[in-house]
Amino acid sequence: MKVRTADGVEIDASFFESKTKPRGAVLIAPAMSVAQAYYRPFCEWLASEGYACAVFDYRGTGLSREAAYRRSLRGYNADILDWAGLDCAAMIDALAERAPGVPLTWVGHSLGGQILGFLPNRERIAKAITVATGSGYWLENAPALRYRVWWLWYFVAPLALALYGYFPGARLRKVGDLPKGVFEQWRRWCLHPEYAVGDGEHVRAQFAAVRTPIVSLSFTDDELMSKRNTESIHGFYTNAPRTMKRFAPAQIGARRIGHFGFFRAAFEQPLWRAHLLPELA
Numbered sequence: 065m066k067v068r069t070a071d072g073v074e075i076d077a078s079f080f081e082s083k084t085k086p087r088g089a090v091l092i093a094p095a096m097s098v099a100q101a102y103y104r105p106f107c108e109w110l111a112s113e114g115y116a117c118a119v120f121d122y123r124g125t126g127l128s129r130e131a132a133y134r135r136s137l138r139g140y141n142a143d144i145l146d147w148a149g150l151d152c153a154a155m156i157d158a159l160a161e162r163a164p165g166v167p168l169t170w171v172g173h174s175l176g177g178q179i180l181g182f183l184p185n186r187e188r189i190a191k192a193i194t195v196a197t198g199s200g201y202w203l204e205n206a207p208a209l210r211y212r213v214w215w216l217w218y219f220v221a222p223l224a225l226a227l228y229g230y231f232p233g234a235r236l237r238k239v240g241d242l243p244k245g246v247f248e249q250w251r252r253w254c255l256h257p258e259y260a261v262g263d264g265e266h267v268r269a270q271f272a273a274v275r276t277p278i279v280s281l282s283f284t285d286d287e288l289m290s291k292r293n294t295e296s297i298h299g300f301y302t303n304a305p306r307t308m309k310r311f312a313p314a315q316i317g318a319r320r321i322g323h324f325g326f327f328r329a330a331f332e333q334p335l336w337r338a339h340l341l342p343e344l345a
Contacts, residue, residue, distance in 0.1 A: 065079065067154050067158045068154065069123075069150040070150055071150055073151075074128075075123055076126065076127035077119065077155060078100055078104070079117070079159070079162060080116070080117040081162075082114045083112075088115050088344055089116040089162075089167070089169070090107075090110050090115050090118075090344065091117075091168065091169070092107065092119040093155075093170060093172040093176025093177070094119065094121070094122070094176055095175050096174065096239060096250065097233060097239045103119045105328070106336070113341065116162060116163035116166070122142075122147040123146060123150075125241070137242070137244070138229035138244075139229065140244075141245060142246055143243070143245035143246050143248075144175075144250060145182055145249070146245075153183060156168065156189065157185065160188050168188055169189070169190060169343075169344055170276075172197060173195045173197070173327065174195070174197055174288075175197075177197030178197060179260075180276065180278070181260070181270040181274055181300070181301070182270060186276060191277050191279070192276050192304075193279045193280075193340070194278060194279070196281070196289055196324070197297060197298075198290065198293025198294045198296065200293065200297075201257055201296065202214065204290055204293045204296060206286060206287055206288055217251055217254060220238070221247065224236065225244055225248065230244045259300075260300075268300065271301055271302070272300070272301075273303070278305070278306045278307070279306075280306065280309060281309050281326065281339065282294045283311050283321040283323075283325070284311065284312040285312070286321075287323055294310070295308075309339065316334035316335060316338075318330075318331070
């Protein structure tokens with residue numbers, strides 16, 4: 065279904081209802097360029113466990129990509145602050161209205177955990193759970209990634225943006241198509257040691273203003289985010305109670321988890337049931 069944001073843009077969202085009165089609500093904030101369909105098995109499972117759940121595509125991506133921009137995002141005006149301050153804010157309100165009177169938990173995957181400081185209505189969130197969330201600063205990325213992102217940030221990205229007017233990630237097989245404003249902002253953050261906070265003291269103050277309890281779930285074999293990335297981004301939430309949980313695949317009897325593995329149905333027992341459900345209770 066469509067959810068209208070404060071500036072009149074309609075984004076595509078999926079809502080999953082519990083068959084019984086919900087004991088809580090969970091909003092999934094996707095990673096960069098990850099379509100909402102990726103999170104469907106996780107959302108369906110949450111609904112089966114008695115939670116109202118919702119997931120969506122940020123404007124300009126997935127099913128929220130307007131028809132006029134299906135072939136090219138050239139000229140499409142959006143940045144990450146729009147995703148957080150408009151799209152995420154609208155989804156928080158929409159889910160809270162569909163599941164009134166129960167606590168709302170924010171589950172932010174990667175980027176979804178980086179943008180808590182930019183949410184204008186975060187007081188409606190009872191708890192935030194971040195999954196594979198780190199700062200994105202390229203010199204703190206997982207070692208195997210650093211050379212590739214150096215090439216991306218300093219050569220591929222500037223050239224692609226100049227040629228196409230947006231980032232043609234689908235064509236380049238890197239990340240996915242992204243509006244120019246989103247990619248330029250993300251690039252700037254990833255090149256700064258303090259990531260988004262590098263944009264100024266007003267951003268530092270926004271992160272420091274977050275007092276929502278945060279639980280971080282990170283993984284030793286994350287191919288994108290290092291332990292330092294993870295510690296860095298959560299360190300900016302200086303006034304939020306933080307619980308940091310880091311898992312090695314062997315701890316849960318798995319060969320691999322990685323940056324995207326948590327949301328796969330194979331991890332229902334060892335991660336969802338064992339480590340997520342207790343945080344929602």
